[in-house]
Amino acid sequence: RKEVEQDPGPFNVPEGATVAFNCTYSNSASQSFFWYRQDCRKEPKLLMSVYSSGNEDGRFTAQLNRASQYISLLIRDSKLSDSATYLCVVNFPRGGGNKLTFGTGTQLKVEL
Amino acid sequence: NAGVTQTPKFRVLKTGQSMTLLCAQDMNHEYMYWYRQDPGMGLRLIHYSVGEGTTAKGEVPDGYNVSRLKKQNFLLGLESAAPSQTSVYFCASSSVYGTEAFFGQGTRLTVV
Numbered sequence: 001r002k003e004v005e006q007d008p009g010p011f012n013v014p015e016g017a018t019v020a021f022n023c024t025y026s027n028s029a030s031q032s033f034f035w036y037r038q039d040c041r042k043e044p045k046l047l048m049s050v051y052s053s054g055n056e057d058g059r060f061t062a063q064l065n066r067a068s069q070y071i072s073l074l075i076r077d078s079k080l081s082d083s084a085t086y087l088c089v090v091n092f093p094r095g096g097g098n099k100l101t102f103g104t105g106t107q108l109k110v111e112l
Numbered sequence: 113n114a115g116v117t118q119t120p121k122f123r124v125l126k127t128g129q130s131m132t133l134l135c136a137q138d139m140n141h142e143y144m145y146w147y148r149q150d151p152g153m154g155l156r157l158i159h160y161s162v163g164e165g166t167t168a169k170g171e172v173p174d175g176y177n178v179s180r181l182k183k184q185n186f187l188l189g190l191e192s193a194a195p196s197q198t199s200v201y202f203c204a205s206s207s208v209y210g211t212e213a214f215f216g217q218g219t220r221l222t223v224v
Contacts (some may be wrong), residue, residue: 008152034213043202043215044155087154091211100213101171102147104154 001028004090005105013110017078021106023088024070032091033064035073037084038105044087047073078110114138118203118216125193125223133188135203143162143206144186145170145213147177155202161186193223220224 006023013019025033033050034075048055050071061074071090075082086101116137125131135144142163147155157170161180174199177189186205190197200220204213 004154034212041218042161043218045215049212099157099160102155104152 002103003092003101004088004103006088008089008104008106010107011080012108013078014080014107015080015110015112017110018074018076020075020079021073021086021108022070022090023072023090023106024046024068025088025090025101026069027092028066028069029088029093030069031093032088033071034089034091035060035061035062035071036087036089037056038087039084044102047086073110076089078108080112083108083110092106096105116203116205116214116216118219119202121217122220125221126159127194127223130189130191131192131193131221132190133203133221134207135186135188135204135205135216136184137205137214138184139207139214140183140207141205141207141214142183143208144180144189145204145206146176146186147202147204148172148176149202149205149218150199158188158201165182193221195212195223198223 020023035047036044037047038044054063059076063072085105087105145160146158159178164183167178179187203216206213
């Protein structure tokens with residue numbers, strides 16, 4: 001089982017739609033969680049951190065379910081500019097420290 | 113605001129050639145990382161450094177060496193390039209190990 005698993009997609013949605021991505025992680029001792037966005041042929045950039053209480057940033061909402069070991073990202077009123085790959089990132093304790101483990105990403109295509 | 117800068121951006125090598133990828137960050141971050149990204153594999157950690165003069169192996173260190181002689185620079189070396197090392201390489205840095213990482217623009221390396 002992969003340490004961080006995501007549905008690779010692609011998710012093709014019309015502009016204005018609401019879309020949700022899920023990500024599962026294997027290590028129950030994981031301490032912090034993030035969603036990164038990666039545009040085609042570009043570097044990953046932090047979209048938002050994910051907190052136990054859930055957090056919202058404009059049209060984006062992230063949720064964490066520690067009991068079921070998954071995190072989610074909800075995008076409302078999707079825009080063409082939201083087309084990208086969304087990477088789920090989990091901070092695992094490992095080898096005396098912590099390290100970021102990246103999922104393979106979920107591709108989103110927003111269409112007219 | 114340069115952030116994290118990688119050079120070169122593109123390179124084609126012949127099998128058996130050597131090269132060094134340079135990563136420089138101007139954020140005074142202690143931690144620096146080298147990742148490779150391959151289709152369907154996500155970002156995989158090659159080597160990382162928790163401070164000047166220190167390096168450690170990540171998930172896929174074989175065939176690579178690194179050095180961190182100055183806090184702001186992290187070098188990735190390929191002593192004898194192989195076609196399996198064809199990939200996109202990303203350098204990243206963070207202020208604390210395992211928290212938000214800032215990425216360079218990537219280096220597209222092809223080994224023929």
